[in-house]
Amino acid sequence: MSRNVDLLIIGAGPAGMSAAVTARRHGLDVLVVDEQPAPGGQIWRNVETMAATARGRLLGAAYAEGAGAVTRFRASGAAYEPGTQVWQVEPGPRAYMTRQGATSLVEARCLLLATGAQERPVPFEGWTLPGVLTVGAAQILLKSSGQIPDVPVWIAGNGPLPLLYATQLLKVGGRIAGFLDTTPPDRRRAASRMFPGAVLGAPGDIAKGLVWMATLRRAGVKIVRGVTDIEAIGGQAIERIRYRIASGDDVTVPAQTLLVHEGIVPTIHPTLALGCAHRWDAAQICFAPQLDEWGETSQQDIFVAGDGAGIGGATAAGLRGEIVAIRIAARLGRLSEGQAAASARPARGKLRRALISRPFLDALCGPRHAVLVPNDRTLACRCEEVTVSEIRAQVAYGRPGPNQVKAFTRAGMGPCQGRQCAYTVASILAEAEGRAVPDLGLYRARPPFKPLTIGELAALDETSEAA
Amino acid sequence: MFRKLPDSTMKAVTLSIDGVRVECAQGETVAAVLLRQQECWARLSTVSQAPRAPYCMMGVCFDCLAIVDGVASVQTCLTAVRDGMIIERQRGRPEAA
Numbered sequence: 154m155s156r157n158v159d160l161l162i163i164g165a166g167p168a169g170m171s172a173a174v175t176a177r178r179h180g181l182d183v184l185v186v187d188e189q190p191a192p193g194g195q196i197w198r199n200v201e202t203m204a205a206t207a208r209g210r211l212l213g214a215a216y217a218e219g220a221g222a223v224t225r226f227r228a229s230g231a232a233y234e235p236g237t238q239v240w241q242v243e244p245g246p247r248a249y250m251t252r253q254g255a256t257s258l259v260e261a262r263c264l265l266l267a268t269g270a271q272e273r274p275v276p277f278e279g280w281t282l283p284g285v286l287t288v289g290a291a292q293i294l295l296k297s298s299g300q301i302p303d304v305p306v307w308i309a310g311n312g313p314l315p316l317l318y319a320t321q322l323l324k325v326g327g328r329i330a331g332f333l334d335t336t337p338p339d340r341r342r343a344a345s346r347m348f349p350g351a352v353l354g355a356p357g358d359i360a361k362g363l364v365w366m367a368t369l370r371r372a373g374v375k376i377v378r379g380v381t382d383i384e385a386i387g388g389q390a391i392e393r394i395r396y397r398i399a400s401g402d403d404v405t406v407p408a409q410t411l412l413v414h415e416g417i418v419p420t421i422h423p424t425l426a427l428g429c430a431h432r433w434d435a436a437q438i439c440f441a442p443q444l445d446e447w448g449e450t451s452q453q454d455i456f457v458a459g460d461g462a463g464i465g466g467a468t469a470a471g472l473r474g475e476i477v478a479i480r481i482a483a484r485l486g487r488l489s490e491g492q493a494a495a496s497a498r499p500a501r502g503k504l505r506r507a508l509i510s511r512p513f514l515d516a517l518c519g520p521r522h523a524v525l526v527p528n529d530r531t532l533a534c535r536c537e538e539v540t541v542s543e544i545r546a547q548v549a550y551g552r553p554g555p556n557q558v559k560a561f562t563r564a565g566m567g568p569c570q571g572r573q574c575a576y577t578v579a580s581i582l583a584e585a586e587g588r589a590v591p592d593l594g595l596y597r598a599r600p601p602f603k604p605l606t607i608g609e610l611a612a613l614d615e616t617s618e619a620a
Numbered sequence: 621m622f623r624k625l626p627d628s629t630m631k632a633v634t635l636s637i638d639g640v641r642v643e644c645a646q647g648e649t650v651a652a653v654l655l656r657q658q659e660c661w662a663r664l665s666t667v668s669q670a671p672r673a674p675y676c677m678m679g680v681c682f683d684c685l686a687i688v689d690g691v692a693s694v695q696t697c698l699t700a701v702r703d704g705m706i707i708e709r710q711r712g713r714p715e716a717a
């Protein structure tokens with residue numbers, strides 16, 4: 154089946170929903186597709202069902218805000234297809250997708266990628282053992298399944314999410330064995346220099362972090378600062394964890410669940426596959442698509458909004474979605490250039506304010522060195538089970554880039570297609586070769602993005618010929 | 621490894637995991653259900669045959685792959701439960717499953 158729309162939006166989180174609402178206001182024909190069963194993205198996951206419940210209220214005000222955004226989106230008149238897997242995007246713009254076993258091709262006059270972010274991979278020895286999950290995964294389980302760890306849990310990492318989840322977990326009756334704060338002392342110092350500016354600019358954001366920390370202390374949670382190395386130990390599942398404390402000593406404790414988190418990075422798989430230009434964001438230590446002031450990529454008519462454009466949080470994501478949609482409305486003749494500039498002005502002002510505490514958060518929350526270049530025994534590539542030392546050994550044969558290493562070691566060739574190892578492989582090579590990660594680049598992304606059955610592919614062939 | 625909070629009652633769905641009947645709730649994902657089982661793993665890794673369980677719950681790690689209604693390598697964290705669904709843990713490469 155092949156369809157035509159004015160605007161195809163991939164992702165129904167804060168950016169995708171707000172772009173849809175704005176584009177509909179300008180009379181565009183909009184289709185929104187999303188992997189999840191309900192709108193809201195990861196931040197507002199399952200908010201339609203949860204917001205009004207007692208537990209939903211325990212998740213906090215930022216979560217509850219999502220209910221309004223989802224209601225506006227539902228009322229916007231945009232076509233919405235949840236549970237859709239997009240497995241290829243091409244200039245055109247054109248996207249191939251599968252929903253409930255049916256494959257279709259959508260041709261759009263403009264494409265907006267609102268695919269958000271993923272948690273930064275946190276490789277360490279034993280990170281593949283059952284019982285090790287990301288903090289984001291645990292929070293998704295709480296929001297969408299009302300589900301918490303059944304034993305006291307270890308939480309390790311840095312940034313706002315581990316603190317937020319820890320307080321949510323305590324409120325719903327969960328227990329925490331220990332909170333291992335991996336924020337390096339030098340980052341804490343660097344961030345503290347920006348603290349006054351952040352407090353004046355965004356007192357709410359900073360106060361939240363302090364309140365969360367105080368909640369953990371009041372609950373008597375064991376908090377260990379300056380943790381450097383972590384290892385999960387076990388046979389068929391995690392049994393113990395070992396961590397190194399600031400003094401340099403190792404501590405080993407029994408553990409059945411360990412949740413880790415070291416910040417989030419933009420989802421760049423689709424823009425890589427499209428051949429869009431990318432930039433290295435030195436403050437956030439990640440790649441992001443190169444965008445103009447309207448969110449357009451280096452490929453005409455293909456736009457990015459939300460955390461996929463660079464990490465900025467939900468409020469910024471919604472505003473970027475609005476700005477992009479105004480541009481698209483102008484591109485499709487619904488607004489003049491001047492009208493577009495004028496109608497984007499309020500959102501631009503709010504966006505600046507929403508991003509004011511970012512430099513502080515970026516300084517505080519960057520990954521420590523061991524997250525980027527883990528020890529030799531760690532699996533860099535979870536799927537094909539390639540260790541850090543096997544990657545490093547490739548440097549003996551010249552100065553390979555990630556794509557050569559992929560061909561020789563299979564790292565990045567498994568089902569996740571490098572989503573979990575791309576930064577690790579690039580960082581290992583960069584360090585060993587004395588080069589910079591942005592000079593090495595990342596894996597090329599090849600379709601399909603997702604495992605497809607032959608049946609799904611065959612179904613597409615028939616329908617596109619008929620179309 | 622995980623448990624449902626006591627007030628989490630939604631419409632009941634029954635599926636089977638490796639032949640064992642499991643009760644779960646409408647609206648949740650197969651991966652969430654797997655994580656409540658004694659054996660919480662979804663697949664064996666392709667190289668060392670080590671058990672892997674859902675890790676990211678948002679579609680980016682692919683360690684939640686399992687065979688769903690006969691289709692191999694399905695991301696169970698993106699798959700909502702349906703009554704009568706048949707889940708089989710995936711052992712190694714899908715060709716061998």
Ligand code: FES
Binds near residue numbers: 682
């Ligand atoms: S749990 Fe990571 S892809 Fe499903």
